Amino acid sequence: MLNKTRGRPRGNPDTKARIAEVARELFLEHGYRGTTVRAIAAAAGVDSALISYHFGSKQGLFGQSLNLLCVQPGALDQALQGDQAGLADRLLTAVTALWDATAPTENRMALQDDDTMRAFRGYLESELLGRIAEFLGGPDATERATAAVGVLGGLIFTRYLNPIRPIAALPPAEVRRIFGPALRAALHARPRPR
Amino acid sequence: MLNKTRGRPRGNPDTKARIAEVARELFLEHGYRGTTVRAIAAAAGVDSALISYHFGSKQGLFGQSLNLLCVQPGALDQALQGDQAGLADRLLTAVTALWDATAPTENRMALQDDDTMRAFRGYLESELLGRIAEFLGGPDATERATAAVGVLGGLIFTRYLNPIRPIAALPPAEVRRIFGPALRAALHARPRPR
DNA sequence: GCGCAATATTCAACGGTGCTGAATAAAACC
């Protein structure tokens, strides 16, 4: 079908890497469902069976070609220093700086894959929530951190993962202005009335 | 293949409704991708071509059968009546009541594929955001509604779609208490300082 | 160097997918 002569090719072209690279672009542009294995193979100038061979499955290729997610630990450390008053703004800045940088243009990926979701959940749950609670300290720290993670997770979800247009379109400064009050309220909520 | 004799059947069985009903169950149980048109047709005792005929496409069937419970006519309407002071609590109640009811226990809807995401996005974007902005009225209404949708979307995401444990575990009253301040802040943010 | 296992590739095919077009039979209309 492609008639590049069967069998192993000459030299050692790193076809696997090329496939992953091409696949990443296509996945970002068309999403998971909208990208067929055959299209990836064609774009990489290769037979579609190769991707099953190298990556096991389309799912495997997807996971592997998008491993560049989502933590970048330094940004969070930086946000979790300084006064509590500016915490909300620093967190929002960290989030937008990090995510706005990862995807090149307009079309943020619709990230629906199971494993990716699991990874993201784990990050929110253990890393983010724990760190924020630790930083806040005092009684109710966990509860306030929970609310804050809810707000931040919401921002990430509605702006990047499943971008609803009005939110995705905001410039970072507007994000801070609009989500700031909610996040501050979450972080510094009064303790439970009794 | 099913040999129920060709052509229109006797009586007027509301096959379309039955298909939608069966489809809803299957979609909720197995997600969009995991539910094939042929499976729906088989479960409804009908030829698979019928669903293209009645609903245009699998996507159409999905949208139609999910509308039956995502919108749940009136839940939102009810929240969008009364004083503005109680709005946040009413919205949070509506969300928890609606979503807590849809899936019984652990197996929350397997929402993680991009068609479902798209449907959900559409709901958030056109329905929810528009209605809230309309209710708020005045300048900045859209911006405040945007922030509110961000918070609500975050709640839905972190509690139902990709449940991170501490948030999913909250009883509804706690959800109101924890997310209330953030949502109120979003809804009633002061206008832009100048 | 040579032989041979491991590896990388193409090709053909399989079962499954959503969907369409033709055939057909009941209902609805006039």
Next chain:
DNA sequence: GGTTTTATTCAGCACCGTTGAATATTGCGC
């Protein structure tokens, strides 16, 4: 009662992801 409209089945199309066999190249043991 004849004709149009509607609801259904059936056969099949083009595509999907994946697999197994064939084949050519590399790289290692000796």
